[in-house]
Amino acid sequence: MRKIVILTGAGISAESGIETFRAEDGLWAQHHIEDVATPEGFVRDPKLVVDFYNARRAQAASVEPNAAHRALARLEVEHEAEVVVITQNVDDLHERGGTTTLYHMHGHLKSALCADCDHRWPAPMVMSPGDACPSCTAPSARPDIVWFGEMPYDMETLFRHLTEADLFAAIGTSGNVYPAAGFVAEARRSGAHTIEFNLERSAVGNQFAEHRIGPASQTVTAWVDDLLKK
Numbered sequence: 001m002r003k004i005v006i007l008t009g010a011g012i013s014a015e016s017g018i019e020t021f022r023a024e025d026g027l028w029a030q031h032h033i034e035d036v037a038t039p040e041g042f043v044r045d046p047k048l049v050v051d052f053y054n055a056r057r058a059q060a061a062s063v064e065p066n067a068a069h070r071a072l073a074r075l076e077v078e079h080e081a082e083v084v085v086i087t088q089n090v091d092d093l094h095e096r097g098g099t100t101t102l103y104h105m106h107g108h109l110k111s112a113l114c115a116d117c118d119h120r121w122p123a124p125m126v127m128s129p130g131d132a133c134p135s136c137t138a139p140s141a142r143p144d145i146v147w148f149g150e151m152p153y154d155m156e157t158l159f160r161h162l163t164e165a166d167l168f169a170a171i172g173t174s175g176n177v178y179p180a181a182g183f184v185a186e187a188r189r190s191g192a193h194t195i196e197f198n199l200e201r202s203a204v205g206n207q208f209a210e211h212r213i214g215p216a217s218q219t220v221t222a223w224v225d226d227l228l229k230k
């Protein structure tokens with residue numbers, strides 16, 4: 001086996017204490033997506049948006065990676081195949097869990113972006129609307145998050161990894177948001193075996209060859225143990 005590609009979503013961070021988006025009490029039950037996760041929302045009320053990400057940045061800093069994050073890091077170190085993790089999450093739990101080949105396709109709470117010159121720099125714990133860009137000095141800092149209607153990062157590279165995957169796993173994602181929800185179809189087209197790890201079948205669950213139902217901290221750890229035994 002040459003390459004294992006893993007897509008993760010909010011469900012892998014749930015057992016660390018970070019709420020998911022689409023659960024009853026999830027983030028999208030508490031906030032309107034169009035107000036806090038769109039470019040229009042940022043123009044309308046930059047303070048509301050910046051404060052939303054300040055709260056999520058503080059929460060991410062206050063929780064720990066769980067056994068699922070750590071299992072993926074062990075897989076990357078110990079398995080002879082190349083292991084590539086693509087996350088939709090903007091927390092840093094994969095990095096803190098030890099994963100190194102990692103793509104944040106929806107951006108990252110720890111990064112700030114200049115809306116004028118595209119410069120990126122480490123975000124302060126608390127951002128304010130109108131913070132100056134350290135490169136072009138314009139008052140145009142924004143969270144380095146991919147909002148609805150914006151293009152996810154590294155898409156060309158991600159599709160190349162998917163075409164080269166022998167094994168594709170999706171962990172803790174509801175399959176509601178594209179292009180991530182389309183990754184399983186791409187992996188199948190490349191002949192990869194596909195496994196979904198979730199508490200229930202996702203919106204694209206029927207496209208996976210295999211399902212491991214249960215909390216990721218248990219199912220992913222058992223899966224990695226199996227893979228490393230072979």
Ligand code: APR
Pocket residue numbers: 008009010011012014015020021022023026088089106171172173174175176177197198199200202214215216217
């Ligand atoms: N173990 C495994 N799966 C879990 C667990 C758990 N402990 N807890 C929840 N899940 C599953 C849920 O069943 C659900 O299918 O994780 C999934 C979380 O789905 P969402 O809340 O929709 O999160 P996600 O799929 O990551 O959302 C994708 O949507 O709002 C945008 O940009 C945002 O990156 C996000 C994208």
Ligand code: ZN
Pocket residue numbers: 114115116117118119133134135136137138
């Ligand atoms: Zn700038």
